[in-house]
């Protein structure tokens with residue numbers, strides 16, 4: 001189906017709502033100094049198919065003059081959250097003893113997560129290290145069963161120590177000067193609700209959550225549209241809406 005290069009639709013003279021979202025996001029990000037994009041949707045490691053959300057992240061980054069670092073979270077070894085907030089006796093998520101004592105992995109000396117200590121090959125540090133050097137982070141991902149995909153959810157759970165630091169331990173909010181956003185891609189159901197909830201979640205974390213960085217794209221609003229035809233049409237519509245040029249065999 002994708003045997004040819006898709007041409008840009010820029011010159012056709014029409015703009016969709018999606019283009020407006022994209023434009024507002026790019027305009028907003030132009031004011032930031034150092035930006036981190038975290039892509040969280042995935043495919044099989046041997047597949048040439050790239051998630052749409054990851055393509056969109058690259059498209060936005062290409063317009064921002066090398067200010068963006070992209071990390072594909074799906075490719076990192078990140079262990080699941082141990083639930084230390086919820087222990088019977090107390091909440092010790094991210095307490096001072098959970099400090100990751102490693103200059104290379106934790107130059108800010110802020111990374112405090114028991115799962116990082118308990119699993120020496122865990123790679124969450126790659127994200128926290130970059131995050132604490134950035135003034136903006138944008139998460140990208142897909143909707144799966146009405147929620148953000150599981151890799152996003154795993155990441156958010158694993159970052160709970162940053163929120164727990166100020167909400168439970170009364171220490172400083174490390175994120176007070178960092179903007180966060182979420183851009184997610186879906187097919188037929190619940191994207192808007194997910195954006196609303198995750199904006200609240202990232203606000204609880206202590207990030208600033210500007211509206212320009214929160215939106216979703218969904219192929220259709222018909223929750224029952226699961227036809228093969230709709231899935232075949234989704235990708236061409238996606239690249240048309242965002243004016244993304246791709247070549248694929």
Ligand SMILES: Cc1cc2nc3c(=O)[nH]c(=O)nc-3n(C[C@H](O)[C@H](O)[C@H](O)COP(=O)(O)O)c2cc1C
Nearest residue numbers: 041051052053142143144145146185186187188189
């Ligand atoms: C397991 C699974 C569950 C899904 N559930 C939903 C859903 O509840 N709502 C929705 O809009 N799309 C759902 N989708 C479709 C994807 O969100 C959609 O195809 C999206 O374009 C994928 O984005 P990506 O290319 O960045 O991975 C689901 C996909 C998968 C693999």
